[in-house]
Amino acid sequence: MSRGGLPRFPKPPFPSQHPASAGRPNVFRHLLSTRILSDLHFGHPASYLTRLEMLAPLLEGVDHLVFNGDSVETRFAKTRPEGQERFARLQEFVARYSPATFLTGNHDPDITPLHHLDLAENSLFITHGDAFFPGISPWSRDAVALLRACTEALAALPPSPTLSERLAALRRAILTQEHIGPRPHHLARTRTLHGFVQEAWPPTRPFIMLQCWLTSARKAAAFAMNHRPDSRAVVMGHTHRAGIRKIGPRHIINTGSFLPYSGRLLVDLAGEELCIRRIDRRHDGFHPGAMVARVLLRDRPSR
Ligand SMILES: [Mn+2]
Numbered sequence: 001m002s003r004g005g006l007p008r009f010p011k012p013p014f015p016s017q018h019p020a021s022a023g024r025p026n027v028f029r030h031l032l033s034t035r036i037l038s039d040l041h042f043g044h045p046a047s048y049l050t051r052l053e054m055l056a057p058l059l060e061g062v063d064h065l066v067f068n069g070d071s072v073e074t075r076f077a078k079t080r081p082e083g084q085e086r087f088a089r090l091q092e093f094v095a096r097y098s099p100a101t102f103l104t105g106n107h108d109p110d111i112t113p114l115h116h117l118d119l120a121e122n123s124l125f126i127t128h129g130d131a132f133f134p135g136i137s138p139w140s141r142d143a144v145a146l147l148r149a150c151t152e153a154l155a156a157l158p159p160s161p162t163l164s165e166r167l168a169a170l171r172r173a174i175l176t177q178e179h180i181g182p183r184p185h186h187l188a189r190t191r192t193l194h195g196f197v198q199e200a201w202p203p204t205r206p207f208i209m210l211q212c213w214l215t216s217a218r219k220a221a222a223f224a225m226n227h228r229p230d231s232r233a234v235v236m237g238h239t240h241r242a243g244i245r246k247i248g249p250r251h252i253i254n255t256g257s258f259l260p261y262s263g264r265l266l267v268d269l270a271g272e273e274l275c276i277r278r279i280d281r282r283h284d285g286f287h288p289g290a291m292v293a294r295v296l297l298r299d300r301p302s303r
Helices: 026-031 050-058 077-095 141-157 161-175 193-200 205-227
Strands: 033-037 065-068 098-101 114-118 124-127 233-236 242-247 250-254 265-270 273-282 285-295
Touching: 033 050, 050 077, 050 285, 065 124, 065 273, 077 098, 098 114, 098 193, 114 161, 205 233, 205 250, 242 285, 250 265, 250 273, 250 285
Parallel strands: 033 065, 065 098, 124 233, 233 250
Antiparallel strands: 033 265, 114 124, 242 250, 265 273, 273 285
16 A cells, blocks of 8 residues: 555545535535635644544534645654554544545645645635745745755746646655754644744744745735636635735635644635634634634625
């Protein structure tokens, strides 16, 4: 079952369609709902998600789940086996509720060949978001090496690559750096003062991070304009800063993360409408919380 030490995953069933709509009459298709989550970082020492059961309230009552990257930690060769084992458990747990589509993130670049998803007749573009930044994570201590690997990977592509080819090349670039971690502070809980100082070092790092937070929505909008001109909304994660911005014709929705300090949102798609809700953390797990926005993916026909 394994190829080069990595498990082989079956082809995703319906990459551009609603998996739950398979075999059902078309008339029901628009009534089905998809819920998008991201950045669980299951297995990261600082993740609030410590037991899969904590996810249960978020998985109920929808027809299709999308996990938009960084679900687990498989980026580094040293800790990949545990990450793959956690991914298998996550898939098995989620499958009890609904069909799920997992997309890659920069922390789990190898878990599936799917790096993005277009839903609602291409009006909704979903991808982890690291491809919006040159060099994936400009705030990372390995930013220089990552940027070089990404530049080389993109330069080696044939002219006018598809979006899938482009994103796949960036995933391969991340995997060329699989030997660099995890560092000791990755393995400690970053909520301690020591961990926090480690995360914030060198002193330029918080500023680069702040700059990434401030510019990420613009970067997402520019990327979508180039690669998904028909999209009206982009759902991303990656920067661990939850929020919604409208830039030009597009809403840019960042679902944050399950790590501290970031905020967490979920996005529900039903028909041509997005409903964005907070994710509440309670003692027994994570729950859908208050609605923060509704986004229409098509203008209502004027009468
Ligand atoms: Mn992440």
